[in-house]
Amino acid sequence: MSVINSISPMMGASGASSSGFVIEGSGLFDGSSGYLSRTFTSEANHSGSFLIKHSELGTAQDILGTTIGFNASDQLVISGLTSTAVFRDPSAWMHLFWNNVGAYINGTLVTGTGTYATVALVNPKIGGSTNFFGSYMALAAFGDNQSWTLGQAGETTDDGFWSILTHSFVSAGTDTFLIKGGTDMAAGTDSSGNSNNFTKTGTITATNDSPTNDADNDYGNYATLDPNNADSLWTFSEGNKRVAISSSTSGDNTRSTINMSSGKWYWEILVTDSGGSGDVEVGICLPNTVRSVADGNQGLGSSLAATGRSYHSEVGSTYFNGTGASYGDAYTDGDVIGVALDLDNGNLFFSKNDTWQNSATSGEIEAGTGTNAAYTGLTDTYHAAVACSAAGARSCDMTMRFDHTDVTGTVPSGFSSLSTANLPTPAVTTPTTSPSFIGNANADGPFLNLGAAPDVSGTSTINGNTITWGTHARAAAAGVKIITASTSYNSTGTNTISIDLLTETEGGPLTDGGVNQGRAK
Numbered sequence: 001m002s003v004i005n006s007i008s009p010m011m012g013a014s015g016a017s018s019s020g021f022v023i024e025g026s027g028l029f030d031g032s033s034g035y036l037s038r039t040f041t042s043e044a045n046h047s048g049s050f051l052i053k054h055s056e057l058g059t060a061q062d063i064l065g066t067t068i069g070f071n072a073s074d075q076l077v078i079s080g081l082t083s084t085a086v087f088r089d090p091s092a093w094m095h096l097f098w099n100n101v102g103a104y105i106n107g108t109l110v111t112g113t114g115t116y117a118t119v120a121l122v123n124p125k126i127g128g129s130t131n132f133f134g135s136y137m138a139l140a141a142f143g144d145n146q147s148w149t150l151g152q153a154g155e156t157t158d159d160g161f162w163s164i165l166t167h168s169f170v171s172a173g174t175d176t177f178l179i180k181g182g183t184d185m186a187a188g189t190d191s192s193g194n195s196n197n198f199t200k201t202g203t204i205t206a207t208n209d210s211p212t213n214d215a216d217n218d219y220g221n222y223a224t225l226d227p228n229n230a231d232s233l234w235t236f237s238e239g240n241k242r243v244a245i246s247s248s249t250s251g252d253n254t255r256s257t258i259n260m261s262s263g264k265w266y267w268e269i270l271v272t273d274s275g276g277s278g279d280v281e282v283g284i285c286l287p288n289t290v291r292s293v294a295d296g297n298q299g300l301g302s303s304l305a306a307t308g309r310s311y312h313s314e315v316g317s318t319y320f321n322g323t324g325a326s327y328g329d330a331y332t333d334g335d336v337i338g339v340a341l342d343l344d345n346g347n348l349f350f351s352k353n354d355t356w357q358n359s360a361t362s363g364e365i366e367a368g369t370g371t372n373a374a375y376t377g378l379t380d381t382y383h384a385a386v387a388c389s390a391a392g393a394r395s396c397d398m399t400m401r402f403d404h405t406d407v408t409g410t411v412p413s414g415f416s417s418l419s420t421a422n423l424p425t426p427a428v429t430t431p432t433t434s435p436s437f438i439g440n441a442n443a444d445g446p447f448l449n450l451g452a453a454p455d456v457s458g459t460s461t462i463n464g465n466t467i468t469w470g471t472h473a474r475a476a477a478a479g480v481k482i483i484t485a486s487t488s489y490n491s492t493g494t495n496t497i498s499i500d501l502l503t504e505t506e507g508g509p510l511t512d513g514g515v516n517q518g519r520a521k
Helices: 182-187 362-367
Strands: 026-029 035-037 046-053 061-064 068-070 075-078 081-086 093-098 103-105 112-114 136-144 154-156 162-164 177-180 199-201 204-207 235-237 242-248 251-260 264-273 280-285 309-312 318-320 323-325 336-342 347-352 382-388 394-401 436-438 447-449 473-476 479-482 494-498
Touching (some): 061 136, 075 093, 136 182, 177 182, 280 336, 280 347, 280 394, 382 394
Antiparallel strands (some): 026 136, 035 199, 046 093, 046 136, 061 068, 075 081, 081 112, 093 103, 154 162, 235 242, 242 394, 264 336, 280 382, 309 318, 336 347, 436 494
């Protein structure tokens, strides 16, 4: 999904760290009007630490002033340096740190073209005012005339992930500031003790989306829709929670950044434009679902998509593998569709404007009974999904509500919001020099703690099959993360792995793929 080379991933935690450090959400900049401003001129010598979830891809965006941001190719541009790596994982929180030595993403030095040199910043705006920032920002720390060290801001964990520290080192300084969390980011409030508050212009929305997990208070890395798994006709906005298409002539679908293989989950979809004659489908799909199919108005549940299961707006039918079945009421512009996915019992239910369809009840859903469910017998890994199954160049517009603080319907008891705070902790193996592991036949496979980074330039195998990095496994500083459901690489029994490891002199933390949700300490 992402194309991020030689960058260590940030690690998600199941809760707050041992020090109790939780970042209480983030500010979502709207990409067209929102920024924070304050009048000051920095020294040429300065340091910074920002936490960003880069959701608006393929668009130039300013992070701080006009010298720090992303270009339209999704490369980091900072103080004269343009990164070789591109950053296209909309599910990932990333830590950007810089000082007078260099710039770092998740603890790894950024390399590329140009010469890196920090320069004085004159009235730099957070979020830009020309190339507006259209993504999430959870922390913005700036040390004027200060040389912070990378180790103050984060550290690499024993299992090879980048971990964010509390930033208690941000203190006195004429123009030093620290803005963290959704409420303070949306208002520009400095918490460094220096009262260097910013003025907000335009729209910056406080959200619960955070690089740290705190399920009790709804903070975590939330699912959004994924522009990397969508036809180019779709337009994404509002932090990839809203998606629209204006000229669909086939069945086009897109899916969530987070998938689910167990547990109970609830989310909603606000239908702003149903296509004029009922062209919206909402539901779930498997990771390998075809994202664009030219078979008229059966986009998500079509025979070509094959693995999608949907509730269709036109007549209220369900669609699976090209076959429709009578189910519930039709829905249209302004309606809110609720989705209750119970993977502990294999059931999927839909509601329209807080009324469960097909005579289902909250009691039935909460009890795990599937008598009136739209679908039963679900045993795979699924993404939340939507489709515009229009024929004849019609339009669709939908907004996802994965955060339960945003929903308008009644959430069944025991059903969770789709965020990392509610996901099960992945299995981690113990270090071994002759590795084997018990697989799970799931794209969210185990992490193999090998005690060192794999040599991705060599030939490595699982069960005798050559690993394609980024497809079958992802490299980390201390091992390998399995990312395929293929039983050739991740069977439910014992799997053997043959892999060359880097020595400390051969290189530091390496990864060929996505940056994951962050853990704070």
